[in-house]
Amino acid sequence: MNFESKPLLVFWETTRACNLSCVHCRASAITEPLPGELSTIEGMKLIDQVASFGKPYPTIIFTGGDPLKRKDLFELISYAARLGIGFALSPAVTDLVTPEILCKVKSLGASSISISLDGASHETHDSIRGREGTFEKTVETIQTAVRMSLNSQINTSIMKRNYQELPQIFRLIRGLSIKTWELFFLVRVGRGTSVQDLTPEEYESVCNFLYDASRYGIIIRCVEAPFIRRVAAERNERGSNRDCAEYQELRAQLEGQPMTQSTIRPRGTLDGDGIVFVAYDGAIQPGGLLPVELGNSKNDDLVEVYRSSELLRRIRQRDFKGYCGACEYKEVCGGSRARAFSYSGDPLSSDPACLWSFGRS
Numbered sequence: 001m002n003f004e005s006k007p008l009l010v011f012w013e014t015t016r017a018c019n020l021s022c023v024h025c026r027a028s029a030i031t032e033p034l035p036g037e038l039s040t041i042e043g044m045k046l047i048d049q050v051a052s053f054g055k056p057y058p059t060i061i062f063t064g065g066d067p068l069k070r071k072d073l074f075e076l077i078s079y080a081a082r083l084g085i086g087f088a089l090s091p092a093v094t095d096l097v098t099p100e101i102l103c104k105v106k107s108l109g110a111s112s113i114s115i116s117l118d119g120a121s122h123e124t125h126d127s128i129r130g131r132e133g134t135f136e137k138t139v140e141t142i143q144t145a146v147r148m149s150l151n152s153q154i155n156t157s158i159m160k161r162n163y164q165e166l167p168q169i170f171r172l173i174r175g176l177s178i179k180t181w182e183l184f185f186l187v188r189v190g191r192g193t194s195v196q197d198l199t200p201e202e203y204e205s206v207c208n209f210l211y212d213a214s215r216y217g218i219i220i221r222c223v224e225a226p227f228i229r230r231v232a233a234e235r236n237e238r239g240s241n242r243d244c245a246e247y248q249e250l251r252a253q254l255e256g257q258p259m260t261q262s263t264i265r266p267r268g269t270l271d272g273d274g275i276v277f278v279a280y281d282g283a284i285q286p287g288g289l290l291p292v293e294l295g296n297s298k299n300d301d302l303v304e305v306y307r308s309s310e311l312l313r314r315i316r317q318r319d320f321k322g323y324c325g326a327c328e329y330k331e332v333c334g335g336s337r338a339r340a341f342s343y344s345g346d347p348l349s350s351d352p353a354c355l356w357s358f359g360r361s
């Protein structure tokens with residue numbers, strides 16, 4: 001996959017307004033929109049810019065905050081759909097998500113809807129999402145979406161307080177007939193700065209567990225943990241895993257025999273390499289968790305910024321520093337550029353969550 005000339009995905013943070021108050025929220029969302037949010041016309045102009053990447057168009061992920069807080073959301077989605085641009089929606093699960101809304105999303109041709117599930121019980125999930133009753137509503141919403149054959153993906157954010165529940169969340173997801181599980185490894189930005197992160201050993205255990213889980217027929221993708229591809233390569237090539245303390249405990253909770261090859265892709269996207277993010281106010285960034293402003297869609301051309309930014313060019317060329325720069329896995333992995341930035345202020349430095357680089361950089 002070569003993402004030099006166009007990204008695969010354009011994430012558009014349509015608003016920072018949201019009725020939830022998740023402990024790890026990147027956007028530090030509050031209930032009302034912030035001043036400077038793109039207007040309907042400015043949003044349409046942004047969609048035109050996505051179209052000017054040319055066919056096949058990148059997919060737009062309408063995200064937030066909660067995109068359902070925007071009154072013009074379906075006007076914008078319909079505009080993208082009329083241009084033939086694929087889209088996906090990432091709503092917060094609140095009373096704004098109704099069966100009617102799901103039906104509308106499906107009828108407009110959404111490629112998928114992603115729903116967050118951060119715990120296997122209401123105690124964990126509701127305490128992370130900041131509102132009681134969210135767990136029940138989330139399970140209900142997933143069941144409704146699956147019943148109407150709306151392609152549904154579960155997103156789980158991993159942090160110290162929930163990673164030991166991953167086997168139970170996986171069991172729940174399998175029971176709900178979900179085909180894709182996307183796991184977000186914490187990057188300490190926004191409200192996430194006060195959330196406790198995992199150690200590199202714990203991340204290694206989680207990656208090895210997810211590698212095993214990916215052999216049960218569910219597509220597993222990791223966000224801000226490209227080092228899972230290093231783990232997968234080590235497991236595929238050598239059949240070995242690093243014997244991290246908690247891995248065996250997590251793995252022992254997987255039920256049944258693995259049925260398929262691992263669904264972990266050998267190469268994927270990185271912030272700025274296949275992915276670009278546009279914030280609520282038009283700021284263009286390599287990714288949502290990497291708040292380096294490269295331009296603004298109100299005045300700059302998204303295509304031009306994506307293709308010619310010096311930072312994005314260096315990310316795509318794997319021109320990194322420290323151990324990520326010297327690593328034999330940098331082509332397939334590359335490390336989380338967002339985490340490198342959050343720790344060192346330099347998006348090209350090493351990813352400190354990776355056990356491979358830990359203690360050497």
Ligand code: SF4
Binds near residue numbers: 226
């Ligand atoms: S050192 Fe960097 S490039 Fe190598 S596996 Fe770790 S995160 Fe990936």
